[in-house]
Amino acid sequence: MGQEIAFWALAAVAVASGVAVFVVDSMARATFALLASLLAVGLAFLLADLAYLGVLIILMMVMEMLVMAVFMVMYMMNPAGLMPMKMVHNQRIALLVSGGVFVLLAAGVLLTPWPERRGLPPPDPTRQLGLSIMGPKMLVMMIVGVAILATMISAVVLATHRGRYDWYGDALDAPRPADPVGGPDAEAAPRSHGPAGGHGGEG
Template identity: 65%
Template structure:
């Protein structure tokens, strides 16, 4: 709820981070400490990267200027309420399966094997490659920095923007 109640992108980012941390709490409560901590660390890095790009590229400083985070509020409330009304009875109407057998001694290891198998090293390399690609794409597509229009002296006013029609 906080993501939609705050009035800036930066605050919404950190509210979303808090919700992801709270979503990892059941993993910790189930004794899956590795997965819980992994989810928390992954979400922290994801939201921090999003905040850094927001500060770097948004027109308003750090996404802190007031703005609405909800579009078509009536329509979205109607869709959300209808979806809940259709899906919620399933909790009571569906026959839930019974457990068969005992869980393996190391649930985290078995889950990792089931998800990744022998491809963990490949996924680590792909992750690094994707991160390098994202950083390279931003550097190449945004040749000017945020403060280029001020030149070497950031205190100079008015800004001497080399490209006319820009923000400064």
């Protein structure tokens, strides 16, 4: 009973926050209203024993909304997107399109002959969902994910102007790192050259 009450409460929060996205008058408030709506959806997934999807939604949406907030602070002309502005454009067309889509989706939900459940639910719904979606391609996607991560790390390493050898010398034994900025008052750290550890001049 308590789980059902929590589910419907989260559903109400998700819908109310989604409506608030189009009601508030600033980009920042709309961003955090959307974040609240998606967090409620993620928690509802957790209540439905879909732990993987729930955690995935929460993590992805939190990071995405925070990145949006950072970009608003950095690039928007008004302070952090908090100044009032018109958030909805082409209201009549938007209402017609959204109303038509809602009617079609509701009709599909009500008129579709959904199959009845046979047997008991699987002991691990997350694993079963992954197998149903990915099937035999699970290993390929895992390898691709690791390859993408390695590519991102390599791109960051190659994009950096200075590395640890520039900071601590060739043998990484400098007592203090070299100043990455430099300047008239910056004292450069001594650097060693070669595996023997002989110290050269300042650099």
